[in-house]
Amino acid sequence: MKDDLLKKNEIYSRQLGLLLFCAITAFNLTRLPRIIVNTIGDMVLLTNVILALADIIFFTVGYIFITMYGYDLIKKHYKIPLIIILIPTCGLLLMKFSLFFASALTYITTSLFRSVPPYLIIITFFAPIFYMAFKGIVPLARTAGAFFWVTLALIVFDLVFIDARLNFRRLLPLLTKDPLSYIGDLGRFGIYTCEILPFLFIKVKKQRLPYVGISIGFTYSLVIIIDILTVVIFGYAVFSIENAFSSLSIFNEFSATLGKLDWVGIVPWLIMVTIAMSVLLWAVFEIGEFFFKKRTVGIVVFSIPLLILFLTVRTMEQIIDLFANFTVGYAFWIGSLCIPLSMLILGILAKKKETKMQNDGSTQKIPQQHTFENNEQGEEGAGQALNETQSNGGASKQSDQSNQSEEKQSMKYSHANSQKKSQERKSEQAGNSSQSEKMHSEDNQQKQSNQADMTQHNNNQQQIKSSQNEENMQKYAENSGQSGGGQNGGGKNNLVQKNRKSSLNLNNLKRAISPEALTQNSDSVPDTKSFILIPEKEGDSNAQ
C-alpha cells in the first residue's frame, strides 16, 4: 500500500540498506580474499579495512546525492554534463557486470554443475537477473527484503558453528611490503569498491531509523569478519579457494553429522549474487533509457550483446583476465570517486538552479499580481459599472428597456473582460508551468489543480453567463472577483482548498450557480479536494 505512494525508482531507505547488503557481500565474500592474498600477500585485514573506508566515503557522497533526488535534477538542468558522466558510468557498470557474471559462472560451472553445458547455465542464470533488472528497482528491493532473513539465518548458521583451528597470527604482519608499492597494488581492487554506482539512479524515501548506515556498518563488519576468518583458517591456502564464504562451511560442526554443508554457503551467495547483478543491470537499463528515450530500446541494446558475449566467449576466464587487472582497477577507483562526486556537484548546482527558477517563478508572478490587480480593477470597474447601472436603475425606479439592455451589455462586457483576463492568467500560468516543468511533483500537482481550478472557474463563468441569472451572476461576479484575488495575490496555497471549508464553499458555489448549469455539465462538478477557495460571505446567506 505504501509503495503505491512511491515515485518511479523510489525505494525506502530500509530497502536500500538490504540492496547494499547484497551488493557488497556478493563478491567481497567470495573472490576478494583470494585476490588479496595473490596480489598483496597477508595484508587481508588492512586491505579490507581500507576498501571498507573508501567505500563508505563513496557511499556518503552517493547517498547525499540520491537523497536530494539528484539524478532527476541533473536530467532536467544539465543534460550534456550528464551524458558525459553517464558514458563512463555505463562502461564501468558493464565491465563490473561482465566480470562478476563471469566469476560467478566460473564457480558455478566448475564447482557446482560441471556436467551441465555452460550455455544452459548462462541462460538459466542470466534469465532471472535480466527479468529482475527489467522489472525495476522496487521489485528488486522487495526481493532483497524477502530473501534477507533466509540469507542472514544461513550466514549465522555457517559462522556460529565453525569448528576450526584459528591462527590469528596469520593476519600479521599488517604491512608486508613498502607502503608505496602497497598503494600501487591497491589499484587492483578498484572493481570491488564501486558499489555505489548503480544506486546513483534511485531515489530514497528516508525512514525514521538510519537503515543505510546500519546496513553499511553491518555488511562491512561481516565482510571483514569472514575475510579474516578465511585467512585465519586457511592461511596461504586462501589463494586456492574459489569461494571463501562457502569454503567456511567445510568446518561447520554439523558437517560431521549432516554431511557436506557447502549449500549453507552457496544458497545465500547465489541469492546475493543474483540480486547484486540485477541491480547492476538495472542501472545499465536506466542509462539506456536516458540515452535512447525508450526503456525497451535500452534493454535490447545492452542485454542482447551481453548475452551474446557470454554465450560466444570460449571460456569465462577470458572475461576475467580482460577486466580483473590493474588498469581496470584504477579506472574503477577513479570512477567511484569522480562519478558520485561530480554528480553530487551537478546535483547541488541543479538544485540551486531549481531554487532560483522557483524564485524567478514567484517574481514572475508579480506581473501576474499586477495583471490580477488590473483584472481586479477591471472587475471592480465592471462591478462599479454594474452598481452604477443598478443605482441608475434604482434611481429611476422604472423599467427602462434601454437602460436594462445597457446594463446587460455592460455586464456582458465586464464578464467578457474578466473572462479574457482569466484566460490570460491561465495562459501565463501555463507558460510558467512549462518553464518550470516537473520542478517538483507536488508543485506540479498543485499547478495542475490550479489549472483545473481555473478551467473549472471559466466553465462556471460560462455556465453563469448562459444561465443569465442576474442575481446569481452578480453574486458570483463578486465572489469570483474576490477568489481571483485570492488565487493570484495569495499564491498557490490559497488556491487549493484542503480543509472542510471546501465542502461549504462548494455549497456556496452550488448556490451561486444555477442548477441547470450543473446538470448540463455534470462532468465539471468540482472535486472538493481541489476546489477554488471561495470565502463565505454574508451576502450568500442573504442570497439564500
Add this chain to the structure above:
Amino acid sequence: MLSKLLRSKFIIIGIFLLFLIIIGRTIAISSLTDNAIVIAVGIDLKTQGKYEVTVHVVNPTGSSPESGGGGASAQKYVNYTATGSTLAGALSTLHESIGLVVSLSHCNVVLISKDALQKGINEEIQNMVDAWYLPLDAVVIATENKPIEVLSTTTPLVKSTGEYLRTICVESASFSNLTRLKIKDYISDYYSKAQVSTTMLLKMKEMPPASVGSNSGSSSGSGSSSTKQYEFDLRDNFVFGAAIKESMVLQRDYAQCLNFLRNKADSGTIDVELSDGGIANFEIISAKGNLRATGPNSVNFKTKIVVVLRAYFKKGEPVSLLKLSLEEREELRRLTQDKICLSTKNAFFLSQAHDADFFHIEDEMYRTYGYKWEKSSDFLKSLDATFETKVQLKRG
C-alpha cells in the same frame, strides 16, 4: 511489442520452464550409483617418478570382485589401484578401469608415502582439490609402508583401515593430541616462509595371533587375501618440506610438544618416567602454547598444560592416588613440567641440528618484524631460545 511480451511474466516463466524441461532431459547428470565414493586415497611414488594411486571405495552393494556379491563375505570397502605420471592421470585411469566416476568429495584421508611427501607433490594435491574435489579438510597422513598395503589391512574392531583412519581424522575432539595436517595446512605450509610441514606418521605392526582372538574378518583389499590383523601407531611425526634436504621423524614426545605449540589439545595422555623407576600417567585436560619472537634473533616457547593424575606406579607397583600427599603431588607436577620443557628444548635443538624449521620460527619473525626482516644464512643455528612451561595439576 517486446515490452508487452516481457511484461507477461507467465509467458516468460512458461517458456523458461519448457526450456528447462526439454533441455534438462538431455543432460546426463550422473546418479549416486554411477559414482565411486572414495573415503581414503593412498599415494605412493614408484620408479621413474610415477605415482601409484589407491582409492578406498565404498561398496554400496556389499559385493566385491572376489566374492561376486552379497552374503556373509560381503565387503563394505574395495580398493582400486592405478599408476600414472601424474595424480590426475592415475585417477583418470582409475575412472576408466572402474567404470564409475571417482568422487573424492567424501575423502577424509590422504595416505602418502614418505618418499612422495619428500619429493613434494603440492601442485598435484592442488590439482586434486581443484579438479577432483578433494576436500580442503582431508587429513594428510605419512606412512612408512606402501599405502596400498595399509589400506588393504584390517583392524580387529573396525575391519577397514580406511574407516579406522577416517575416524581418527574426523573425530578431532577424541584424538586432539595427534598432529593433523589438513590439506589446507599442507598447501599453506608449502607457501610459508619455513616451507616445512609436519604430520602424523603411520606405523603398522602385525598383531600376534593370540590378541586377534576369534576374528575371522576378510581382507578389505582387492586382490589381498591376507587374514593378518594389524595395529597402528600414529604418535610419531614426519617432518618434510621443500626447505629441508632430508625428511626426518620426530619422536612422540617431541611431536607432542610441537603439537602443543602449534595446535591446541584437549585430550591425550602424558607418561612421565621418574628417576626412581616409577611411572606417572597424566590425562591432558587442556594444552596450548605459543611461540613468540622476543628479538630479531631470539624466540620464546611458552606452553601451558592442565593435567589430571590418573595412575602412579612406584617400583612397578600401583600406588593409590588417595594416599598421595600434597608434596608428592607437587613433586610429580614439577617432574612433568621439567619433562615437557626438556622435550621442547630437545625438539628445538633437533630443529637446529637438521636445519628444519618445523616450529615455523621464520614465519613468526616475519609476522613480528614485517617485510623489513631479513633471514640470515645461519638463521636457525644462531637463534637464542627461552622456554617457559607451566603444568597445572588438577584433582581428578
